[in-house]
Amino acid sequence: MPTEPSRFYRWELLLLLFCAYFLHQADRAIFGVLLPLIKSELGLSDTQLGLTASVLFLVLAVMVPVAGFLGDRWSKKKIITGSLIFWSIATMLTGFARGLGGLILFRSVATGGGESFYGPASTALIAAYHEKTRAIALSIHQASLYIGIMCSGFLAGYVAELFGWRFAFYLFGGFGILLGFILIFRLRDVPQSVSIKEEKIPPFQAVLLLIRIPTVLLLTVGFTAIVFVNNAYLTWMPSYIKERFALSQMESGGYAMFYHHLAALIGVLVGGFVADMMVIRFPRFRILLQTITMLLGVPLIFTMGSADSLRILWTTVFLFGMMRGLYESNTHAAMFDVIPSRLRSTVVGLMIMTAFLFGSFSPLLLGWLGDVYGTEKGLAFGFQILSFTWLLGGCCLLSSFLFTFHNDQLKQKHKQN
Numbered sequence: 001m002p003t004e005p006s007r008f009y010r011w012e013l014l015l016l017l018f019c020a021y022f023l024h025q026a027d028r029a030i031f032g033v034l035l036p037l038i039k040s041e042l043g044l045s046d047t048q049l050g051l052t053a054s055v056l057f058l059v060l061a062v063m064v065p066v067a068g069f070l071g072d073r074w075s076k077k078k079i080i081t082g083s084l085i086f087w088s089i090a091t092m093l094t095g096f097a098r099g100l101g102g103l104i105l106f107r108s109v110a111t112g113g114g115e116s117f118y119g120p121a122s123t124a125l126i127a128a129y130h131e132k133t134r135a136i137a138l139s140i141h142q143a144s145l146y147i148g149i150m151c152s153g154f155l156a157g158y159v160a161e162l163f164g165w166r167f168a169f170y171l172f173g174g175f176g177i178l179l180g181f182i183l184i185f186r187l188r189d190v191p192q193s194v195s196i197k198e199e200k201i202p203p204f205q206a207v208l209l210l211i212r213i214p215t216v217l218l219l220t221v222g223f224t225a226i227v228f229v230n231n232a233y234l235t236w237m238p239s240y241i242k243e244r245f246a247l248s249q250m251e252s253g254g255y256a257m258f259y260h261h262l263a264a265l266i267g268v269l270v271g272g273f274v275a276d277m278m279v280i281r282f283p284r285f286r287i288l289l290q291t292i293t294m295l296l297g298v299p300l301i302f303t304m305g306s307a308d309s310l311r312i313l314w315t316t317v318f319l320f321g322m323m324r325g326l327y328e329s330n331t332h333a334a335m336f337d338v339i340p341s342r343l344r345s346t347v348v349g350l351m352i353m354t355a356f357l358f359g360s361f362s363p364l365l366l367g368w369l370g371d372v373y374g375t376e377k378g379l380a381f382g383f384q385i386l387s388f389t390w391l392l393g394g395c396c397l398l399s400s401f402l403f404t405f406h407n408d409q410l411k412q413k414h415k416q417n
Contacts, residue, residue, distance in 0.1 A: 009188065010129035014137055016187055017122050020084050021144040023176045024118055026152035027091045028056075030172060031107060032234045033156045033253030034165040036242060041165070042099055046375060050367020052103045053235040057227075057360035059112035061353050064120065068349015069203050071121035072342065076190060079121040081183045087114030088176025095169035119352055123332050124345035128190045135279075135286070135333040139272025142328050146261035146268065146321075149234070153257030157250035206346050215338045215408040218400040219287075220351050222294060223331060225393030226324065227359035229301060229386045233260070235363040236370075237304075237317075240379040245310055259314050260321035267293075267325020275330050283409055286330040286337065287401045294394035297323035298387050305383030338408040362386065 031038075031053065039049055071079055090110035097103045123138065130137035156168040210216050237260075242252035271289060278285040300320040307313035332348060339347050365385075369378035 010137075012186070013129055013188065014126060014140060016183060017080070017126060017141055018144040019179055020080065020118065020183065021122065021141055022148035022151075023084070023088065023172065023179060024115055024148070025145040026148035027087060027111065027172050027176065028115065029149040029152045029234055029257060030156040030168055032236065032238050033153050033249075033257065034160055034168060035235070035239055036249060037160055037165040038103070042097075042103075044100060046367040046370035046378075047364070048100050048367075050235065050364040050370075052100070052108055053231065053363035053367075054360045055104050055108035056112040057231055057356045057363070059109055060116045061355075061357035061360055063113050063116035064352040064356065065349045067117040068120040068346045068352075069206070070117075071124055071345030071349065072206075076121040076125045076345075077183075077187045079117050080125070081180055081187060083114050083117035083121075084176055084183065085180035087111050087118075088173045088180060090114055090173075091176065092170050092173030095166035095173075116352075120345040120348040123348050125190060127332070127336060127341075127344055133276065134336065135272040135276045135330060136269075138332050139268045139329045142268045142272075142325075142331075143265050146265040146325070150258045150261045150265075153238075154250060154254035157253040161248075161250060203346075206343055207350065210339065210343065210347055210350065213338055213408050214404040215287075215400050216335065216347065218396045218404065219335050220354050221396040222290065222327075222393040223351055224355040224358050225294070225389040226327060226331075227355035228362050228389045230324070231356075231359045232362035232366050232382065232386055236366045236379050236382070239370075239375060240383070241313070243376040244380070245313075255314070256317070260317045260324075263318045263321030264325035264328070267322045267327075268329040269325075271326040271329025272333075275333065283337075284401060284405055286334040287397060287405050290327045290330055290334065291394060291397040291401050293323040293326040294390050294397060297327075298391045298394065301387035301390060302384050305380040305387075338405065338412050340412070 035049055038044070039046075067079070067083075087110075090106055090113075093106040094103065094111065097106055122141070126137050126141055127134055152172070156172070159168045159171060237256045238253040241247060241256050242249070245252075247255075275286050275289060282288075297320055300316050300323065303316045304313065304320065307316055332344075335347060335351065336344060366379055366382035369382045372378055373381060
């Protein structure tokens with residue numbers, strides 16, 4: 001049986017998972033930063049490189065529901081630790097790839113398979129330790145995503161210019177393996193007071209229960225729109241900037257990741273703090289904030305594909321990152337307001353599965369457009385197309401705010417009481 005931890009451990013756990021998620025996202029982001037060098041050395045087309053990224057996201061989509069179901073039934077500590085070590089080894093092996101097959105095997109299949117098990121278990125574990133500070137704790141955890149991508153953009157570009165793109169994969173993978181062994185000794189499972197209350201539900205019954213909650217479906221569409229654009233941004237924005245404005249490898253990759261994710265970092269911390277205060281007086285505040293930020297983000301994404309100066313582009317990238325951060329500060333907190341606590345890992349798995357199943361096609365779409373119209377024009381057109389996915393997501397969230405969220409939240413509170 002898990003032992004009851006000290007009252008300070010919940011923040012130590014958050015720090016440990018912050019570091020793990022930092023590497024989770026950094027390992028994923030460095031591919032986009034190093035993509036021009038990989039393309040040049042291995043002689044691959046934009047479509048082939050887009051396919052590599054799409055396969056990774058497709059593997060995530062297929063595996064993450066399994067991870068979600070297991071996260072509500074198995075040791076979350078073992079799942080998180082094993083996942084971290086596995087994807088870190090796969091990241092190191094990516095540096096040995098000699099062609100498209102090796103990239104897909106190590107980068108897409110192995111790394112994606114390992115990363116898929118982290119999200120559901122870690123999110124549920126944080127929620128278990130932070131019942132009263134859920135949004136801010138999940139926002140801090142989400143902040144490591146942005147910091148990881150910001151740092152990896154400059155670091156991977158710098159390391160690649162000095163030692164080659166392969167060494168960057170060796171470096172990031174090695175740090176992940178080291179952290180994995182630290183988690184073996186320091187990470188703890190769900191506290192006893194929480195785990196006793198958990199009732200196991202068969203997978204098929206759990207799915208039926210969740211899809212009968214309208215807000216769950218609408219929030220999933222919104223999150224899918226976020227992921228669809230984000231996957232394309234991580235994969236192609238550094239290449240788009242390099243082609244359009246003739247910047248260096250480190251400048252295009254570093255600044256593309258830095259400006260966007262610095263703003264997202266600010267947004268996610270502000271959004272989490274404000275939401276935890278406002279939701280006491282206005283229970284629908286989380287979803288209202290998400291609705292507004294998605295609708296405001298539509299013209300920003302469109303402008304990224306038409307900016308004719310670096311000043312306009314960086315401003316747009318920064319504001320787009322702010323909207324994304326404000327939205328993601330409540331991605332899971334809003335969902336947890338309308339579902340049973342025993343299904344938290346399961347619903348995260350299903351939501352991520354849906355989002356990455358559709359989101360896996362955006363890198364391939366932009367790669368194909370790059371081959372058809374030329375890298376610069378094709379990617380510019382692609383980002384303009386992507387803006388309409390946020391419009392769809394924003395409309396779904398608005399519908400939930402107006403018609404479903406309040407009722408679903410009341411039903412959940414009634415069941416808990």
